[in-house]
Amino acid sequence: MSSSSAPLSPQSLSALEAPPSGGASGARDFAHYLATKVAAALVSFVALLVVGFIIFSLMPSNPVEALTRGRPTSAKQIAYLTKELGLNQPIWERFAHYVANTLQGHLGYSFQFDTPVSTLIAQRLWPTILLMGSATIVSVWLGMWLGVRSGWRPGSLLDRLSTGSAITLWSVPTFWLGIILLVLGSEGVGPIPPLFPAGGMSTAGTVGGFAPAHILDVARHLVLPCLTLVLVVFAQYQMVMRSSMIDEAGNPYLLTARAKGLRDAEVRQRHVVPNAMLPSVTLIFLQVGTMISGTITVETVYSWPGLGYLTYQALQIPDLQLLEGTFIVFSASVIVFNLLADLLYRALDPRVRRA
């Protein structure tokens, strides 16, 4: 089952092992493929709604009590909430109500922030996208750079060092790594002065917008959380790139390329890398799930005002409707990105189309 010696998350393993199979080439065929994949994604989404409903509406013995835990609540408020949540209705009606609400973007109300959940999520979405996007770019670059070089010369010093550190980083809890970097970067150690702010996304009291000073300020705040996330994620790209480089290196076309008199680096960069890159490219989309898990703890450590920190804030009460909102948004985005990975794989690899 395991295709490489690298520690891989189940997501990437399953996706790499079973490339989507397509029929003969042609637009009609692509439409069929697209329809199958979209339908599968829709089924996943419905399953997500069912699971969300079970966890947040059926599992708490008394949702009203769970929602109002720790706060004084009058009988009138309880009656209002019971009616609002439809707790006096049969389960099927409640589910239908829940699905209709979710599809319309009504994700409930956060008592903690006194704001609708969807408004909160919309506010906190962009910081998370900024953090995850920048971390993805850096980790793809770093992972591929290391993966290409260690896969080209397996067993070399670079290979052993980078593979070893990848496995070690695999065993490091994200939040702890974040705290270490936070102490090093924002408190300074010994002769190193504190270089970066301790948390948040911008210095208090500065104006927002796209003024250069503000952008620079946000970038300074971004360095540490982004670095933490990169250290957690880059190893996956490195290991996948490494093993597909090793796979490619056995191919006879390399002999031809070398026989033409190409230098070693040329053979590697012009012939092997483009062919070996495919799994890593789709991995970008499949890594969204790992990224989300990482971003929850990283944002918590750095008080980065994104969806992950929002999840943490929701947990402390616990503000179940807010938690449900972030759960649905996180999971739904993973479903969307998996769909994109499937489509991209087909677009990039002609072998899948003609298989």
Place this chain on the structure above:
Amino acid sequence: MTATTSKAPVAASPPRLQALRRFAREFVSRRAAMVGLGILIALTILALAAPLFIHASDLDVVNAPGVPLSPPSARFPLGTDYAGRSIVPLLIWGTRPSLAIALIATALTMIVGTLIGLVAGHYGGSTARVLMAVTDWFIALPTLPLAIALAAVLGQGDTSITVAIAVTSWPGTARLIRAQTLAVEARPFIERAKALGARDSQLVVRHVLPNVAPFVLVSATLTVSGAIISEVTLAFLGLGNPTDVSWGAMINQAFFQGAVTRGAWWYILPPGIAIVIVALAFTMMGRAVENILNPRMARRP
């Protein structure tokens, strides 16, 4: 078949015993595997023996002996925590919940994953399609949000963390065991057993399960390290038992009680290093076992 049932198991199944011996020899010859095993045995002994030399007063927040967040000294080799307790006994005691939760969650994971994998692999057809669709769905979903949602709804505590970890980690095992079941059932001895009139349950329990068992072991060792990371992550987010002394709870307290601004490295570093050591030990063992059982991969360094 009659011969195997009538004699003592050890004498009767020399091929399996030989395989086990070969496995043990291979395992012992791998340094990484032995280092991992040694670390784990030492830690297990330490965890089991902890009540002998750590007293309740060492873990009590009230009446703690030291000044809060004081650096290492002769009296407190690793300094004190936010309440003034010595870090060393906390660190040793923290082994217990972390290991226990990870091991129990892994056991649950193996039971569920193996069962689903065996059923899907043996019966095939629409049963397998439905089971694998569910498995794939769980694999695709991001684990931490689901675990957080489950643990939050079930309420703080060790049980909810254990359940949350098991629910999010069984699909990988199910997939692996299904694939191995299919591979085993394609072999001729299964056909022979069928021809001799073996029932489904007999086939699965007597022939398939012993052959996929090594892969359950691989999956288990690799799952444990993931489970430990999940456990400390959920505990760090505040989902653990609030009165427990665990590594995740220690880092949580260190972080939220001012160890960062105080620069209290003696409070932040040890629990994290302990987590890394345990997770690495399990990963090293798991990879060694995987390499022994699947020599095709061993050729790749």
